Amino acid sequence: MEGSLTARDRVGIQDFVLLDAYTSETAFMDNLRKRFSENLIYTYIGTLLVSVNPYKELGIYTKKQMDTYMGVNFFELPPHIFALADNVYRTMISEANNHFILISGESGAGKTEASKKVLQFYAVCCPSTRLLDNVRDRLLLSNPVLEAFGNAKTLKNDNSSRFGKYMDIQFDHKGAAVGGHVLSYLLEKSRVVHQNHGERNFHIFYQLVEGGEDELLRWLGLERNCQNYRYLIQGECAKVSSINDKNDWKTVQKALTIIEFSEKDIEHLFAILASVLHLGNVHFEASALGYATLNSSVEVHWLSKLFGIPSNMLVEGLTHRKIEAKAEEVLSPFTAEHAKYARDALAKAIYGRTFSWLVNKINESLANKDSTRKTVIGLLDIYGFEVFDVNSFEQFCINFCNEKLQQLFIQLTLKSEQEEYEKEGIEWEPVPYFNNKIICDLVEEKHRGIISILDEECLRPGEATDFTFLEKLEEKMCGHPHFVTHKLADQKTRKTLERGDFRLLHYAGEVTYSVVGFLDKNNDLLYRNIKEVMRQSKNSIMQHCFHAIEPDGKKRPETVATQFNSSLAGLTEILMTKEPWYVRCLKPNHCKQPDRFDDVMVRHQVKYLGLMEHLRVRRAGFAYRRRCEVFLKRYKALCPDTWPHWMGTPAEGVQRLIKHLGYKPDEYKMGRTKIFIRHPRTLFATEDAFEICKHELATRIQAKYKGYRVKGRYQRQREAATKIETCWRGLQARKERERRAWAVKVIKKFIKGFMNRNQPVSMDNSEFLAFVRQSYLTRLKENLPKSVLDKTTWLTPPPIMQEASVFLRQLHTRLLVRKYVRGISAQQKVQLQIKALASDIFRGRKENYPQSVYQPFADTRISEKDINIKVLQQICPEGIKYSVPVIKYDRNGFRPRFRQLIFTRAAAYLVEEAKIKQRVNYSSLKGVSVSNLSDNFLILHVTCDDTKQKVCDEQISFTGSFCMNLLSHAV
Numbered sequence: 001m002e003g004s005l006t007a008r009d010r011v012g013i014q015d016f017v018l019l020d021a022y023t024s025e026t027a028f029m030d031n032l033r034k035r036f037s038e039n040l041i042y043t044y045i046g047t048l049l050v051s052v053n054p055y056k057e058l059g060i061y062t063k064k065q066m067d068t069y070m071g072v073n074f075f076e077l078p079p080h081i082f083a084l085a086d087n088v089y090r091t092m093i094s095e096a097n098n099h100f101i102l103i104s105g106e107s108g109a110g111k112t113e114a115s116k117k118v119l120q121f122y123a124v125c126c127p128s129t130r131l132l133d134n135v136r137d138r139l140l141l142s143n144p145v146l147e148a149f150g151n152a153k154t155l156k157n158d159n160s161s162r163f164g165k166y167m168d169i170q171f172d173h174k175g176a177a178v179g180g181h182v183l184s185y186l187l188e189k190s191r192v193v194h195q196n197h198g199e200r201n202f203h204i205f206y207q208l209v210e211g212g213e214d215e216l217l218r219w220l221g222l223e224r225n226c227q228n229y230r231y232l233i234q235g236e237c238a239k240v241s242s243i244n245d246k247n248d249w250k251t252v253q254k255a256l257t258i259i260e261f262s263e264k265d266i267e268h269l270f271a272i273l274a275s276v277l278h279l280g281n282v283h284f285e286a287s288a289l290g291y292a293t294l295n296s297s298v299e300v301h302w303l304s305k306l307f308g309i310p311s312n313m314l315v316e317g318l319t320h321r322k323i324e325a326k327a328e329e330v331l332s333p334f335t336a337e338h339a340k341y342a343r344d345a346l347a348k349a350i351y352g353r354t355f356s357w358l359v360n361k362i363n364e365s366l367a368n369k370d371s372t373r374k375t376v377i378g379l380l381d382i383y384g385f386e387v388f389d390v391n392s393f394e395q396f397c398i399n400f401c402n403e404k405l406q407q408l409f410i411q412l413t414l415k416s417e418q419e420e421y422e423k424e425g426i427e428w429e430p431v432p433y434f435n436n437k438i439i440c441d442l443v444e445e446k447h448r449g450i451i452s453i454l455d456e457e458c459l460r461p462g463e464a465t466d467f468t469f470l471e472k473l474e475e476k477m478c479g480h481p482h483f484v485t486h487k488l489a490d491q492k493t494r495k496t497l498e499r500g501d502f503r504l505l506h507y508a509g510e511v512t513y514s515v516v517g518f519l520d521k522n523n524d525l526l527y528r529n530i531k532e533v534m535r536q537s538k539n540s541i542m543q544h545c546f547h548a549i550e551p552d553g554k555k556r557p558e559t560v561a562t563q564f565n566s567s568l569a570g571l572t573e574i575l576m577t578k579e580p581w582y583v584r585c586l587k588p589n590h591c592k593q594p595d596r597f598d599d600v601m602v603r604h605q606v607k608y609l610g611l612m613e614h615l616r617v618r619r620a621g622f623a624y625r626r627r628c629e630v631f632l633k634r635y636k637a638l639c640p641d642t643w644p645h646w647m648g649t650p651a652e653g654v655q656r657l658i659k660h661l662g663y664k665p666d667e668y669k670m671g672r673t674k675i676f677i678r679h680p681r682t683l684f685a686t687e688d689a690f691e692i693c694k695h696e697l698a699t700r701i702q703a704k705y706k707g708y709r710v711k712g713r714y715q716r717q718r719e720a721a722t723k724i725e726t727c728w729r730g731l732q733a734r735k736e737r738e739r740r741a742w743a744v745k746v747i748k749k750f751i752k753g754f755m756n757r758n759q760p761v762s763m764d765n766s767e768f769l770a771f772v773r774q775s776y777l778t779r780l781k782e783n784l785p786k787s788v789l790d791k792t793t794w795l796t797p798p799p800i801m802q803e804a805s806v807f808l809r810q811l812h813t814r815l816l817v818r819k820y821v822r823g824i825s826a827q828q829k830v831q832l833q834i835k836a837l838a839s840d841i842f843r844g845r846k847e848n849y850p851q852s853v854y855q856p857f858a859d860t861r862i863s864e865k866d867i868n869i870k871v872l873q874q875i876c877p878e879g880i881k882y883s884v885p886v887i888k889y890d891r892n893g894f895r896p897r898f899r900q901l902i903f904t905r906a907a908a909y910l911v912e913e914a915k916i917k918q919r920v921n922y923s924s925l926k927g928v929s930v931s932n933l934s935d936n937f938l939i940l941h942v943t944c945d946d947t948k949q950k951v952c953d954e955q956i957s958f959t960g961s962f963c964m965n966l967l968s969h970a971v
């Protein structure tokens with residue numbers, strides 16, 4: 001698939017919009033399956049990309065592939081994530097606005113992989129410099145670091161994102177990636193202390209233990225065996241065949257240095273990871289009084305060393321809490337159970353806060369400090385919808401997040417699209433779709449939603465438990481169509497629910513949540529005592545985390561669910577200001593197996609992702625719409641009526657324009673303020689015409705001239721001069737520095753004068769004029785005559801460049817002449833002088849003169865060795881100037897005779913072998929005549945008063961092929 005389509009690439013339909021069969025789910029599934037069986041994992045629905053996880057390497061993400069997709073029209077090549085990335089990028093450049101790519105799908109569907117591919121595409125395909133290479137490397141390498149700390153093996157996915165990630169890639173006006181910013185959402189901290197069977201802790205712990213150098217492990221007090229650490233073995237699957245912790249460790253280490261973590265930062269970061277592992281091994285026993293006693297001196301030793309906190313302080317913090325009793329604070333001992341809880345809470349807090357520190361640090365490294373305007377492409381890769389056997393608070397948050405993203409998708413596509421048709425007065429048959437707002441409200445509605453009820457239970461005084469929370473839910477949610485519990489369920493459903501469960505009917509399916517742990521996880525409290533202990537740490541990251549993040553003393557921090565809800569609202573706001581693009585990832589089977597397409601499972605995803613509805617709206621609707629003024633502004637140059645100025649309304653202008661372009665009535669619709677184009681191909685045809693018109697330079701020049709406009713006229717003149725200077729540089733032989741400097745000076749002078757006389761009329765006009773100038777000069781540069789005699793015709797200039805063209809032509813000719821003249825030898829110079837003379841004599845007077853211009857003139861036509869020695873002896877003292885073989889005709893009878901005609905300084909000699917037949921003194925030469933025709937006759941007229949001559953008043957006629965050469969010499 002390198003550029004051209006093969007038969008395999010055409011299997012099925014590349015764009016569901018083009019499916020012939022009516023848009024049934026069966027036809028949709030057939031197409032998806034057919035393509036999947038040929039390893040064609042991508043298919044479009046318009047500009048939305050559907051991707052099916054192949055669970056195997058397909059070799060379709062090479063540099064060559066990137067080159068293939070770079071700058072090619074979206075629908076020209078088989079669907080690909082690179083095509084989408086390229087289309088987003090080019091739209092961002094041409095429209096100079098912000099975009100985001102929403103990648104969604106359930107856990108393991110391929111979201112993270114897709115977002116990595118997009119990032120790689122930009123890293124390779126965007127213009128770059130050495131400086132920007134740094135930014136690019138950091139952008140790319142932030143991924144393995146974030147994955148190591150934020151991803152883990154789950155039952156659904158060996159590399160499952162346990163946090164939400166939104167990454168902005170910032171581009172300058174030339175389209176180079178110049179910076180980035182990462183926002184992270186709710187890390188699943190509980191994984192640090194607990195993993196379900198078959199799952200792992202975050203990758204970084206295993207990488208450190210497996211890959212860390214011996215010396216490092218010694219320094220951290222760690223052993224190279226994951227089995228020795230309680231926090232690493234709860235899922236009983238420390239080793240996973242698809243994961244190479246050792247290699248990943250190396251990648252992370254390298255990435256940390258490239259992202260510019262200092263040695264100290266790295267040291268402290270590793271110390272924290274080791275501390276968490278030591279903390280997990282801290283063991284409590286109950287004393288006789290039932291209080292916790294700490295029986296882990298080795299662990300405490302290492303914790304004390306790595307945190308830089310005295311051991312006794314640590315021990316106290318881990319076994320006691322501070323209680324305020326009236327004016328004083330007293331220490332109250334924990335029970336063993338309580339101490340374990342406090343230890344785990346500390347481990348979670350340390351890891352969670354370190355993760356936030358890490359994200360900030362990455363952001364510092366990606367930040368672009370330059371304040372010039374940048375455009376942005378956002379990449380949203382957030383944990384996918386997930387359902388386990390036991391689902392807890394974390395799944396509740398993750399699935400709620402997916403509900404919100406589905407809601408955003410609905411808002412931006414199905415809902416807004418249909419509302420827009422209505423608003424614009426376009427006839428439209430509404431497409432029904434399931435709006436999941438009802439579920440979002442169920443979770444987030446103020447005072448009535450699940451989060452509000454949970455917060456109430458967390459914050460209220462008195463004995464609140466997970467079960468009182470469940471009762472409150474039952475009380476408030478009773479009868480809600482998407483909520484059910486054991487108590488509220490009908491008999492049949494009740495059998496599937498435990499007493500401590502509640503079930504939500506999500507857009508993606510039912511999920512049963514166990515309320516156990518909801519209150520604790522939502523409170524996420526850490527005892528004050530242990531926080532104060534951590535503040536004493538000598539580890540700079542710990543100091544930062546426990547100082548900076550702490551709210552003032554007594555105020556209770558916001559609950560986790562509320563914080564998460566607010567951050568999602570913030571994310572929605574960010575996304576709503578950008579142009580959306582979608583990648584919908586599908587998971588083909590539960591077993592992570594290649595070549596296995598589970599129909600039921602895929603059909604279910606197709607359904608809940610709303611793909612059929614999207615397809616129906618796309619098919620019935622319009623692929624492209626733009627406000628009339630925007631459309632007109634872009635394409636008005638394609639129609640003589642609208643270019644350069646359209647005086648009527650934008651809508652009328654658009655009508656005139658599309659009439660000129662020959663749009664058929666079924667290809668478009670005019671709304672109240674917008675034009676709607678049904679098929680992408682119509683737009684592509686228009687865009688192609690536009691491209692031809694403006695040439696590929698248009699985008700670059702537009703971008704250049706935006707900056708150019710702002711900088712003012714002086715700057716404009718300078719830039720224009722520099723551009724032309726560049727053109728000229730290409731034209732000149734680089735070695736001739738002196739000449740080039742002269743040319744540039746003259747051109748600059750010209751431009752200055754020229755610009756002064758050609759003040760642009762309007763902004764639009766100025767851009768176009770600038771384009772026309774640039775385009776003409778570029779073409780001219782490529783078509784300049786290469787030598788003085790080059791017959792290349794000078795390019796006809798556009799009207800505004802007439803004057804410049806004449807000037808440049810003179811300049812160019814002069815330059816070529818100068819170059820030519822400097823390059824000729826003394827001998828050639830004499831030749832040329834003779835030619836110039838021939839020109840004076842014959843130009844316009846003799847029919848075959850033009851041909852002679854291209855024939856070399858020689859110094860002589862008979863070399864001395866071909867002249868008889870006797871003759872030479874006689875005439876040599878006079879100095880032979882020129883000799884030529886001729887045929888002589890005498891006056892009577894025109895009998896031809898072969899002779900040598902030899903000119904000396906004093907006379908002309910007619911020679912026949914060893915005999916001088918005739919000598920004509922120049923003093924006796926009355927004249928020379930030739931005809932004006934294409935012959936080579938030459939007649940010498942001589943006087944007869946020279947008694948020594950045999951002929952008087954004679955005409956000596958010759959013919960020879962070099963008559964002009966001869967005569968010019970003679971003269």
Ligand SMILES: Nc1ncnc2c1ncn2[C@@H]1O[C@H](COP(=O)(O)OP(=O)(O)OP(=O)(O)O)[C@@H](O)[C@H]1O
Pocket residue numbers: 053054055056057058105106107108109110111112113114156157158159160161162382383384385585
């Ligand atoms: N395009 C692809 N080509 C080859 N393998 C892929 C592709 N996409 C995904 N995979 C495989 O599927 C696995 C899961 O993909 P990924 O981690 O991207 O899922 P996800 O949707 O981000 O899941 P989660 O929501 O759990 O983070 C990858 O580790 C990889 O092995």
